[in-house]
Amino acid sequence: MDLQNSNKAWTVVKKQGIIFALIIIVLIFSFAAKEFFTADNIILILRQISIVGIMACGMTYVIIGGGNFDLSVGSLLSLTCVLAISLHDTLGPVPAMLIAVAAGLASGIVSGWLVGYLRLNSMIVTLGMMGILQAVVLIYSGGKYSSLSNPDATWFSMLGKGSLGGIPVPIIIYAGCIIIFEIVLKKTVFGRQLMAVGGNSTACRFTGINDKKIVMMTFVLSGLMTAVAGVILGARVGAAQSTIGEGYEFDVITGVILGGTSLLGGSGSVAKTFIGVLIMGVLKNGFVMIGFPYYTQWIAQWVIIILVVWIDIATKRKKVLV
Numbered sequence: 001m002d003l004q005n006s007n008k009a010w011t012v013v014k015k016q017g018i019i020f021a022l023i024i025i026v027l028i029f030s031f032a033a034k035e036f037f038t039a040d041n042i043i044l045i046l047r048q049i050s051i052v053g054i055m056a057c058g059m060t061y062v063i064i065g066g067g068n069f070d071l072s073v074g075s076l077l078s079l080t081c082v083l084a085i086s087l088h089d090t091l092g093p094v095p096a097m098l099i100a101v102a103a104g105l106a107s108g109i110v111s112g113w114l115v116g117y118l119r120l121n122s123m124i125v126t127l128g129m130m131g132i133l134q135a136v137v138l139i140y141s142g143g144k145y146s147s148l149s150n151p152d153a154t155w156f157s158m159l160g161k162g163s164l165g166g167i168p169v170p171i172i173i174y175a176g177c178i179i180i181f182e183i184v185l186k187k188t189v190f191g192r193q194l195m196a197v198g199g200n201s202t203a204c205r206f207t208g209i210n211d212k213k214i215v216m217m218t219f220v221l222s223g224l225m226t227a228v229a230g231v232i233l234g235a236r237v238g239a240a241q242s243t244i245g246e247g248y249e250f251d252v253i254t255g256v257i258l259g260g261t262s263l264l265g266g267s268g269s270v271a272k273t274f275i276g277v278l279i280m281g282v283l284k285n286g287f288v289m290i291g292f293p294y295y296t297q298w299i300a301q302w303v304i305i306i307l308v309v310w311i312d313i314a315t316k317r318k319k320v321l322v
Contacts, residue, residue: 108223
């Protein structure tokens with residue numbers, strides 16, 4: 001009986017381990033810094049992770065759909081942010097936002113077509129796309145800093161700095177994205193097909209599922225969510241430059257895999273990705289509060305990535321052997 005209870009407890013820990021990890025990290029920082037576990041700091045953390053989190057919604061789909069990766073999201077974030085800011089004063093907020101979103105969709109379509117239909121390696125494709133987007137945003141901006149002439153003149157700034165009922169708008173938008181993407185993943189035909197394609201794309205072809213289209217759609221959605229994040233980031237900062245999105249791709253991917261999405265595809269959850277992104281946000285915020293230097297965040301992030309990859313691969317091998 002004790003052994004049975006022990007096995008049940010271990011199963012719970014394995015399934016909900018990410019939540020236990022979050023609780024432990026929060027407790028440690030709460031004892032280390034008195035200002036950490038306060039309402040203002042919690043809101044600050046949620047606001048800070050909203051950009052990464054919105055992008056992670058799309059990245060979760062990309063990885064579920066066959067263990068693919070989109071390394072171009074950081075550069076795409078820079079491009080969409082620069083477009084939204086630089087065109088705001090001349091064209092107005094709505095056209096600027098639409099052009100930024102169109103750029104995100106175009107990038108996703110190209111990457112998705114190359115990976116989905118031509119079956120090219122996603123890391124190579126998106127690494128190349130990263131370089132192309134970096135060049136495009138650098139040429140477009142001329143390496144110059146873009147800013148709004150009057151950041152608070154239109155409702156545009158509300159997207160990044162406003163609040164509704166005391167809750168920052170970016171948090172509300174992120175919460176909406178989580179709900180929509182989780183429902184689509186768990187309750188729709190597309191979501192079930194995405195899981196199936198990620199689990200075994202070859203078998204899916206024999207059942208009539210268009211795996212090429214499914215994979216392409218994941219990259220399109222990733223591009224869309226990155227564009228949305230770029231617009232919100234621009235609205236929050238009120239300015240942009242060609243390097244504003246540098247490093248975001250690593251934060252996004254770390255959050256997704258930390259949330260339990262299998263690196264080999266076929267399983268994952270947008271809701272759990274939120275927990276993974278939240279852990280990264282808590283770590284960064286906590287390190288700053290206790291006075292750790294910035295580079296420790298990168299060390300911690302890469303240690304986490306290596307551990308999660310090792311655990312994920314080891315778990316998959318164990319299942320195959322069983």
